Amino acid sequence: MTGFMLLLSAGTAAIPIAVCYLGRWILDRTRTEPPWIFPLLIVLGGLGGCFFALVLAPLMEPWLLLDQAANDAVDWTTIIQAAAEELGKGLVLCPLLMTRYFRSPIDGALYGLAAGSGFAVVENVMSFVNALHIEGSLIWVETVLTRLGPSIVIHGGCTAVVGLYLGASHWFSNRWLTPGLFVIGWIIATAAHSTWNVLLETTNMTGQSGYTDLAYLFLFCFLVTGLTLLVLAVRLEASLLKRELLVDVQDGHISEEELHILTDPIARRSRKWLPRDASRTQFVRRARHLAYARRRNRHLKGDAADSIEMQRSKLLAAKDQLDADDP
Numbered sequence: 001m002t003g004f005m006l007l008l009s010a011g012t013a014a015i016p017i018a019v020c021y022l023g024r025w026i027l028d029r030t031r032t033e034p035p036w037i038f039p040l041l042i043v044l045g046g047l048g049g050c051f052f053a054l055v056l057a058p059l060m061e062p063w064l065l066l067d068q069a070a071n072d073a074v075d076w077t078t079i080i081q082a083a084a085e086e087l088g089k090g091l092v093l094c095p096l097l098m099t100r101y102f103r104s105p106i107d108g109a110l111y112g113l114a115a116g117s118g119f120a121v122v123e124n125v126m127s128f129v130n131a132l133h134i135e136g137s138l139i140w141v142e143t144v145l146t147r148l149g150p151s152i153v154i155h156g157g158c159t160a161v162v163g164l165y166l167g168a169s170h171w172f173s174n175r176w177l178t179p180g181l182f183v184i185g186w187i188i189a190t191a192a193h194s195t196w197n198v199l200l201e202t203t204n205m206t207g208q209s210g211y212t213d214l215a216y217l218f219l220f221c222f223l224v225t226g227l228t229l230l231v232l233a234v235r236l237e238a239s240l241l242k243r244e245l246l247v248d249v250q251d252g253h254i255s256e257e258e259l260h261i262l263t264d265p266i267a268r269r270s271r272k273w274l275p276r277d278a279s280r281t282q283f284v285r286r287a288r289h290l291a292y293a294r295r296r297n298r299h300l301k302g303d304a305a306d307s308i309e310m311q312r313s314k315l316l317a318a319k320d321q322l323d324a325d326d327p
Contacts, residue, residue, distance in 0.1 A: 005132055005140070012144055013124035016117035016152045017042060024110055027234070028265035032288050033101045038114045044092040045115025045159065046122045052088030057081050078201050082193035083186075089115045089155070090162035090186050097170055097178065103292050104240075105233040108167025109160045116159030120151040153219055154196050157226050158189035164229060192222055238263040244291035253319055254287065262287050279322045286315040 020038060024030060057080050092115050096102045102111070124147060131143040165185030169177040199215035202208075241263040248254045254262070262284060290311040297308055 006129065009128035009132060010125055012148065013121050013128055015148060016120045016156055019152050020114045020117050023113060026265065027106060027110065029110060032285055037101060041092060041111055041114040042118035045089045045118030048088035048092045049085045049119030050122055052084040053081060057084035078197045079194045082197055083190045085119065086158055086186055086189040086193055089119055089159040093163050093166055097166060102170055104171050104237050105164045105167035106237055108163030109230055109233065112160035112163025113156045116156040117152065120155035124148065124151055150219055153223050154193055157222060158193045160226065161185050161189045240295060241288065241291045244294045245287060253316060283318040283322045286311065286318040290315050
């Protein structure tokens with residue numbers, strides 16, 4: 001029975017990873033990124049968050065921790081811990097900025113969600129196993145119910161904020177903006193994470209359940225705000241793709257209906273464009289790569305012209321194959 005419960009704890013703790021892949025599927029990013037990115041970020045996010053929380057946070061405390069006796073109302077250790085975790089999770093996103101798979105705020109948000117969820121899984125496993133061995137099955141169930149959802153929103157959502165800001169800097173192809181936007185995203189993520197932690201710690205210290213209610217109200221508001229920003233990012237990306245691919249519509253390489261489907265992930269889930277075969281997947285991938293190559297060329301003042309021609313040729317080949325397979 002204990003072995004089964006341990007396996008159940010591990011499986012339940014891994015639900016944040018399933019949420020990441022669900023978001024990836026809904027936004028239809030499987031066509032435009034390699035399969036290794038999510039597993040790598042999940043592992044690195046877990047390792048980075050743990051390293052900074054266990055190594056960096058204790059080093060920061062002697063320098064940043066205020067006199068707790070004079071500041072009993074604020075648990076600075078909790079805030080420092082949140083800052084260290086968010087820094088560790090956020091930094092693992094930075095190397096991806098040098099690849100062609102980090103193109104927009106949506107990419108950044110999904111990559112941040114993956115890195116944050118990796119750390120959430122580690123924390124969940126430790127909490128669930130600890131509750132099972134020390135408190136028993138009933139407390140295990142309570143721990144799962146109270147930790148699982150918030151761990152996805154806080155750990156995954158906060159790092160998604162960092163990724164969103166990094167994606168914004170990459171969107172405008174301005175490397176000078178990247179450090180500043182990373183710091184802004186990290187500060188916002190730390191503030192949100194700290195607010196959640198402090199409210200729960202205050203509940204434990206005072207025994208007043210009202211702070212828990214405030215914590216879950218904050219969690220709901222944070223989730224709604226994050227989803228709203230994601231919708232806006234999807235619309236921004238759609239407008240970019242339409243603008244960059246309009247010339248292909250005028251040249252007859254893409255129909256207006258196909259343009260709508262290419263820029264709307266929900267439309268690609270419809271019966272009119274069910275991705276059953278490789279030719280449709282390849283067509284979507286090539287069209288999006290071409291659009292981003294044109295945007296990159298504009299910001300690089302013509303230095304990416306060769307990439308545009310290459311992607312255009314691949315799009316035409318994918319279109320011919322699509323027409324042959326689905327006349």
